[in-house]
């Protein structure tokens with residue numbers, strides 16, 4: 310399963326109440342980053358739109374694909390399109406699948422547009438087969454994706470952190486945001502200060518540890534010992550330690566991580582001696598061990614012990630281009 314967490318991170322809420330203008334703000338993003346793969350075959354030397362989805366006209370955007378609508382006006386959490394553009398850069402399901410990830414601003418613009426009701430103004434774009442019948446947008450069902458349901462459950466009864474705790478912890482150079490608007494659970498990342506982030510920064514998270522659901526320490530200078538603070542993070546679902554110097558010793562601190570679902574140890578110093586602990590993490594769904602010190606034999610044993618776990622030990626390649634006959638949606642399950 311793809312972790313959609315990245316998609317759910319609340320971006321700073323814009324204080325201005327001016328609503329998003331489709332033509333000015335949304336359309337340029339679709340045209341420059343999406344339409345080349347999601348357009349009228351007649352304009353694309355007969356090539357069918359990827360995923361059976363066209364994004365070149367109001368009709369088509371509302372129509373969605375064979376899995377149903379891709380946007381639910383008013384409910385970004387239920388909108389596949391919004392979830393896919395927010396995925397991490399290296400997630401194979403991310404849209405667009407090639408080139409840079411959309412910027413936070415672009416993701417935020419599209420999310421706000423959907424939240425505000427996905428209005429198109431006077432724009433219609435490429436006409437549908439029956440222009441009179443523009444599809445009626447699907448009303449929000451309240452049926453949320455599994456990941457959101459889990460986060461809602463995990464956040465039950467959790468006290469939101471106080472503003473002063475947030476400011477204190479933010480002194481640690483991390484970016485702290487709710488996992489989705491109004492959730493008491495937090496997503497913490499040090500991506501913009503990787504090289505300078507060390508033990509002190511991590512320790513300063515102790516006061517908000519109970520609220521942390523996702524923690525990105527990738528490429529930072531954290532040490533094995535400082536990871537002891539994760540023992541207090543009883544709701545930690547996702548931990549990213551890629552390209553750090555941590556070794557198997559650090560994994561000891563995760564023994565009690567009963568909610569952990571994704572662990573990224575790509576290009577770390579972790580070796581086979583950590584694998585028994587990893588195998589014991591009941592809820593762990595995905596572990597990245599590519600370019601770690603783990604051996605193929607160790608990985609094979611882990612896979613045998615935990616067939617339910619996705620063990621990534623090879624480079625993740627971009628999704629293969631689907632052959633023409635069945636690229637109208639594929640078998641992929643809708644998230």
Ligand code: HEC
Nearest residue numbers: 342343346359360376379389390404405406638639641643
């Ligand atoms: C390079 C080609 C390419 C670009 C550019 C691209 N997509 Fe896609 N898109 C695909 C492919 C391929 C699929 C089908 C994936 C599958 O079914 O596994 C797809 C599927 C989708 C789906 C349907 C997913 C589902 O589960 O039904 C959505 C929504 C989507 N894209 C949105 C976008 C958006 C929004 C953009 C621009 C920000 C974009 N795409 C840019 C290739 C592209």
